[in-house]
Amino acid sequence: MNIKDFELIYKKNRVNIKDKARIVSRLSEIVGKQNVSTSEIDLLAYTKDTTLLTFNWAIQGKIAGLPDIITWPDTVKQISEILMIANQEKIPIIPYSEGSGVVGGAIPIYGGIIIDMKKFNKIIEINDTNLTVTVQTGINGMNLERYLNFKGYTAGHIPQSINISSLGGWIAHRAAGQFSTKYGKIEDIVLGMEVILPQGDIINFKTIPRASTGPQLDKFFIGNEGTLGIVTKATLKIWPYPEKRTFISYAFPAIENSFEAIRKILREHIYPAVIRIYDTFETARHFPDVENAKDGIMVIFVCEGSSKLVDLEESIAREKCESNLGVDCGKHPVEHWFETRFRVTETSSMPPYKIVFDTLEIASLWENATTIYHSVLESMNKVKGMLMITAHVSHFYPNGVGIYFSFGGVPPKGKTDLEFYQECWDTTIKAVIEGGGSIAHHHGIGINRSHWMDKELGNAMHTLRQIKKLLDPNNILNPGKIYVDTWKRGEN
Numbered sequence: 001m002n003i004k005d006f007e008l009i010y011k012k013n014r015v016n017i018k019d020k021a022r023i024v025s026r027l028s029e030i031v032g033k034q035n036v037s038t039s040e041i042d043l044l045a046y047t048k049d050t051t052l053l054t055f056n057w058a059i060q061g062k063i064a065g066l067p068d069i070i071t072w073p074d075t076v077k078q079i080s081e082i083l084m085i086a087n088q089e090k091i092p093i094i095p096y097s098e099g100s101g102v103v104g105g106a107i108p109i110y111g112g113i114i115i116d117m118k119k120f121n122k123i124i125e126i127n128d129t130n131l132t133v134t135v136q137t138g139i140n141g142m143n144l145e146r147y148l149n150f151k152g153y154t155a156g157h158i159p160q161s162i163n164i165s166s167l168g169g170w171i172a173h174r175a176a177g178q179f180s181t182k183y184g185k186i187e188d189i190v191l192g193m194e195v196i197l198p199q200g201d202i203i204n205f206k207t208i209p210r211a212s213t214g215p216q217l218d219k220f221f222i223g224n225e226g227t228l229g230i231v232t233k234a235t236l237k238i239w240p241y242p243e244k245r246t247f248i249s250y251a252f253p254a255i256e257n258s259f260e261a262i263r264k265i266l267r268e269h270i271y272p273a274v275i276r277i278y279d280t281f282e283t284a285r286h287f288p289d290v291e292n293a294k295d296g297i298m299v300i301f302v303c304e305g306s307s308k309l310v311d312l313e314e315s316i317a318r319e320k321c322e323s324n325l326g327v328d329c330g331k332h333p334v335e336h337w338f339e340t341r342f343r344v345t346e347t348s349s350m351p352p353y354k355i356v357f358d359t360l361e362i363a364s365l366w367e368n369a370t371t372i373y374h375s376v377l378e379s380m381n382k383v384k385g386m387l388m389i390t391a392h393v394s395h396f397y398p399n400g401v402g403i404y405f406s407f408g409g410v411p412p413k414g415k416t417d418l419e420f421y422q423e424c425w426d427t428t429i430k431a432v433i434e435g436g437g438s439i440a441h442h443h444g445i446g447i448n449r450s451h452w453m454d455k456e457l458g459n460a461m462h463t464l465r466q467i468k469k470l471l472d473p474n475n476i477l478n479p480g481k482i483y484v485d486t487w488k489r490g491e492n
């Protein structure tokens with residue numbers, strides 16, 4: 001099969017690269033011939049990220065986007081020079097790390113040059129006094145965490161995708177790990193960064209625990225999704241590997257009781273590393289054998305750290321669960337979660353049955369959380385073709401939560417899978433906005449949410465566009481993502 005045999009989904013705005021051979025030769029001078037490719041097999045490997053709909057497309061012989069050239073630089077200077085060429089020639093650049101993003105962020109919808117970051121995989125220094133690790137951002141997440149564990153530390157950032165994602169991708173999408181209630185999200189963990197701007201300038205933000213030096217410009221590049229800069233190096237907080245880890249689980253009669261219990265725990269300034277609430281549908285799916293949780297809500301906790309603190313966290317967590325109608329389910333449900341926490345085989349079993357399946361996460365203050373949960377379920381159940389809509393809640397703050405919805409359905413007659421998919425996303429997001437929540441908790445914007453950004457940010461979106469124009473006047477860095485003005489929805 002050749003590339004021309006695949007149907008290309010995002011094709012309308014593809015940039016026509018004039019004289020490709022000359023560009024390839026210029027790139028080869030920078031990174032070496034062996035680190036540039038236009039071979040079909042390489043181009044095919046970069047046509048998608050892990051947006052689940054692209055798996056449906058794959059078995060239908062469709063590809064999402066099509067890059068023109070792949071590059072594998074290994075120095076900051078090389079990336080800077082590639083960006084300068086891209087500006088001269090007006091060619092899109094797409095930073096690509098592990099491709100585990102699920103919102104289309106790394107899909108080359110305009111074509112262009114892929115900068116694959118995987119050669120930026122070095123751990124530069126662990127500093128025990130400062131409790132930091134300095135590392136290049138192309139490193140695979142699990143390689144970093146295993147190395148830290150071997151040396152007696154953890155970074156505490158353990159996303160479900162840790163085996164298939166990188167530090168650069170985490171920073172780009174403002175990721176959140178499963179242990180985030182204790183260790184924080186990636187923006188809490190990053191202390192310093194090196195960033196290459198769209199026109200090739202290199203910025204080094206100093207590693208410092210905190211500073212009062214004007215607006216926090218470094219944080220501005222966290223969550224930029226490869227549209228404002230390429231992050232090449234970062235210094236992260238690390239922690240001594242936990243001395244003790246405890247598993248606790250409780251079943252509740254209704255989601256409201258579980259929310260109340262967790263809210264009360266966090267009000268005490270107690271932060272179990274992992275807290276996960278499963279609604280009745282997900283409890284039945286993941287914990288069918290737990291008698292006490294039948295038709296109820298399962299909540300699991302992992303408390304970890306120094307022994308005395310873990311004991312205190314456990315006793316306060318138990319007290320709050322029990323005073324909110326929680327029934328102790330022992331440690332086995334948590335052991336089951338711990339063993340299977342990186343397994344996602346369910347999602348890949350759907351496309352052969354023509355089921356469009358996806359997940360999307362949102363954020364809410366406590367006061368709106370249950371309303372948003374119920375209204376998303378209610379509105380999604382009205383979408384024609386919907387088979388299931390369920391949720392779990394896995395990120396918590398004293399002030400609110402991140403809710404993670406999963407849906408699956410079969411497009412009704414007359415609707416393409418993309419139209420059905422967009423209807424599901426729009427239905428959920430509309431309910432979230434009406435309920436006072438935020439449209440994204442940790443997967444980012446990419447393509448899927450870009451047309452909601454004006455609603456989400458209001459006037460601030462205008463400011464963000466101005467900044468994008470200032471930093472990237474030729475709109476070469478990951479065009480078509482976040483700022484919908486560069487990619488008109490439905491035109492592709």
Ligand SMILES: Cc1cc2nc3c(=O)[nH]c(=O)nc-3n(C[C@H](O)[C@H](O)[C@H](O)COP(=O)(O)OP(=O)(O)OC[C@H]3O[C@@H](n4cnc5c(N)ncnc54)[C@H](O)[C@@H]3O)c2cc1C
Nearest residue numbers: 097098099100101105159160166168169172175176226231
């Ligand atoms: C099974 C599964 C489970 C997941 N679980 C979680 C989870 O628990 N928590 C969570 O937060 N996310 C999760 N995700 C989503 C995904 O893993 C994250 O979005 C991750 O941060 C993406 O990293 P990546 O290296 O794969 O980035 P990619 O997919 O390669 O790129 C993502 C975006 O970042 C940009 N980018 C990549 N590298 C750089 C760089 N160095 N500088 C600037 N921009 C860059 C790309 O252009 C793109 O826009 C999950 C995904 C899957 C498939």
